[in-house]
Amino acid sequence: MRNTIIRKWTSDWNKLYEEEARRLKDIFQEELIQIYHIGSTAIPTIGYAKPIIDIVIGLSNIDKTVLYDEKMCQLGYEVRGENGITDRRYYTKGGHNRSHHVHIYRAGHENINKHLQFKYYLMNHPEQARKYGQLKIELATKFPDDTSSYQQAKESFVTGLMEEAQEWSIIKKSYGYITRMTEAETQILVFQHPVKKAGIQIPKGTVKHRELPVDAVKREMEEETGLSNFPDIHYLIDDFWENDDGVIHHRYFYRLNIDETQDEWNYEPTGGGAEDGKVFRFFWVTPDDGKLLIRGHADYFPLISLKKHNLG
Numbered sequence: 001m002r003n004t005i006i007r008k009w010t011s012d013w014n015k016l017y018e019e020e021a022r023r024l025k026d027i028f029q030e031e032l033i034q035i036y037h038i039g040s041t042a043i044p045t046i047g048y049a050k051p052i053i054d055i056v057i058g059l060s061n062i063d064k065t066v067l068y069d070e071k072m073c074q075l076g077y078e079v080r081g082e083n084g085i086t087d088r089r090y091y092t093k094g095g096h097n098r099s100h101h102v103h104i105y106r107a108g109h110e111n112i113n114k115h116l117q118f119k120y121y122l123m124n125h126p127e128q129a130r131k132y133g134q135l136k137i138e139l140a141t142k143f144p145d146d147t148s149s150y151q152q153a154k155e156s157f158v159t160g161l162m163e164e165a166q167e168w169s170i171i172k173k174s175y176g177y178i179t180r181m182t183e184a185e186t187q188i189l190v191f192q193h194p195v196k197k198a199g200i201q202i203p204k205g206t207v208k209h210r211e212l213p214v215d216a217v218k219r220e221m222e223e224e225t226g227l228s229n230f231p232d233i234h235y236l237i238d239d240f241w242e243n244d245d246g247v248i249h250h251r252y253f254y255r256l257n258i259d260e261t262q263d264e265w266n267y268e269p270t271g272g273g274a275e276d277g278k279v280f281r282f283f284w285v286t287p288d289d290g291k292l293l294i295r296g297h298a299d300y301f302p303l304i305s306l307k308k309h310n311l312g
Helices: 012-031 062-074 110-124 126-142 147-153 155-167 213-225 287-292
Strands: 032-038 053-059 077-079 089-093 100-106 171-182 185-192 204-206 232-242 248-257 264-267 280-285
Touching (some): 012 032, 110 155, 147 155, 171 213, 185 287
Parallel strands (some): 171 248
């Protein structure tokens, strides 16, 4: 039985996450599509947490997780299997003095998004987060030598917070990875924004009220690129993401296959708004050119590769 230890929140936990994330990326390499810091150590507004770094990972093929068990053990982890949660692969580090939890799912699994939505909800609702932190202190005092009872006692409160997070209204964005094949090479359409600091981007836009994300991506691609007739629109993945201005977006990514032959063109978007009167320069890149794009836009370029596009 492990003791219940609660500590005041510290930015050192973010540093510990970054250090461990680098090690995990070295292990899973190209199979790793998503990796995030989750749990209370990732949420400063809670104020208190058990000093355990929780990390969630999305792999392109969850069935390959077993191939990395030996390397995870070498890094100090214990292989725990699903451990009560279907579709998860769970690893713990530190024995009775637990230091890290790693939860692995297939990329895009709904449980990854539940963790992210819960995290961002509490970061944006500090009063609810504060209540959660106070509950942690009270329960740790009540169950100092029984972390299992501590977990059970806060379960109903956490469930309530999860439900609130699910109802939280978030801006939705649809991103389009428009692709074509040339000489057996897959290329992705991008554009250079006329405002230099806006950089190279993927066509995207806001999902309107009562509009489905898949309908939004078709509309936005037509308005931003001047292209039309997208016979194949394939959902890739969705996530929750903190924009540069701190606003949380629910992002939906789609792949749209076309037979476009133009290598480069200029186009003035027709959707109005902030882009009205601006001219975008469109051109093609490969999935390996992700570093050319601004933050977040090439996050799922690996899914474009046929060898990696296996989210089963």
